Amino acid sequence: MKLNINGQDTELNVSDDMPILWAIRDIAGLTGTKFGCGMAQCGACTIHLDGQAIRSCVTPVSAAVGKKITTIEAMQDDKVGQVVQAAWQEIDVVQCGYCQSGQIMSATSLLRQNPKPTDADIDNAMSGNICRCGTYQRIKAAIHEAAEKLA
Numbered sequence: 504m505k506l507n508i509n510g511q512d513t514e515l516n517v518s519d520d521m522p523i524l525w526a527i528r529d530i531a532g533l534t535g536t537k538f539g540c541g542m543a544q545c546g547a548c549t550i551h552l553d554g555q556a557i558r559s560c561v562t563p564v565s566a567a568v569g570k571k572i573t574t575i576e577a578m579q580d581d582k583v584g585q586v587v588q589a590a591w592q593e594i595d596v597v598q599c600g601y602c603q604s605g606q607i608m609s610a611t612s613l614l615r616q617n618p619k620p621t622d623a624d625i626d627n628a629m630s631g632n633i634c635r636c637g638t639y640q641r642i643k644a645a646i647h648e649a650a651e652k653l654a
Contacts, residue, residue, distance in 0.1 A: 504516075504517055504519070504564055504565075504568065505568070506526070506564065506567055506568065506572060507570070507571045507572060508527060508531055508533070508572045508574065509533075509572070509573060509574055509576060509577040510571070510577065513531060515530050515531065515564070516530070517530055517564055518564075519563060519564060519565040520563045520564075520565065521563065521564050522559060522560050522561060522562060522563060522564070523550065523552075523559040523562050523563070523564050523566075523567055523572065524536060524538060524548045524550075524559040524560045526564045527550070527559065527572065527574055533574050533576050535574055535575035535576050535604050536548055536549075536550055536559060536574050536575060536604055536605070537601060537602070537604055537605065538560060539560070539601075539602070539605070539633070540560070541560050541561075542560070542561065543558035543560060543561040543631075544631070544633075545602070545605075545631075545632070545633040546558065546602065546605040546606070546609060546631045546632030546633060547601065547602050547604070547605045547632075547633075548560040548605060549604070549605035549606075549608040549609050549631075549632065550572060550573060550574050550575075550608060551571075551572070551573035551574075551608060551611075551612060552566070552567055552570050552571070552572060552573075553570045553571055554571075554573075554612065554615060555612060556608055556609045556612035556613075556628075558631070573608075574608075575604035575607060575608060578607060578608075578611065581611070583611050583614050583615055583649075583653065584607070584611050586614075586649045586652050586653050587607055587610050587611050587614065587645070587646075587649045588607060589649075589652075590645040590646070590648040590649040590652065591603070591607060591645050593645070593648060594641050594644050594645040594648060595641065596638055596641040596642055596644075596645050597638070598634075598636035598637075598638050599635070599636050601635075602632060602633060602634050602635070602636075605632050606629070606632050606634065606642055609628060609629055609631070609632050610628075610629065610642070610645070610646050610649070612628070613625065613628035613629070613646065614646070614649060614650060614653060618650060618653055618654065619650055619654070620646065620647075620650060622643065625643050625646050625647075626643075629642065629643075629646075
């Protein structure tokens with residue numbers, strides 16, 4: 504199966520129903536995207552599929568054929584992703600860090616769709632991402648910081 508992962512066409516020998524998460528982690532070797540729950544409820548596995556934040560633990564690779572998969576590894580080469588990651592560091596968002604790749608992917612998607620989000624917009628966009636360390640206020644502050652820098 505041919506998938507476009509982070510701008511590169513990649514041939515993977517996987518079944519159509521394999522979740523994208525396992526294809527990118529176990530087969531392609533991109534381990535920045537994390538497994539959290541396997542039920543699309545925690546957001547740790549968030550990636551972009553054609554620019555939209557999706558949960559890769561429940562999305563089969565067949566859904567990604569002909570589309571662009573973007574993982575946390577590509578955010579360093581993405582203007583919005585760079586600004587979000589810099590804001591994360593500036594605000595010192597991370598505590599344990601396990602959920603942060605999914606948080607950053609959701610925040611980046613939000614800021615692409617809505618460059619000036621309100622607190623309610625942020626709460627809505629980030630509601631599917633769980634942080635067990637409870638860094639929600641710092642996440643919100645970092646998103647506002649990134650939005651200001653992108654303006």
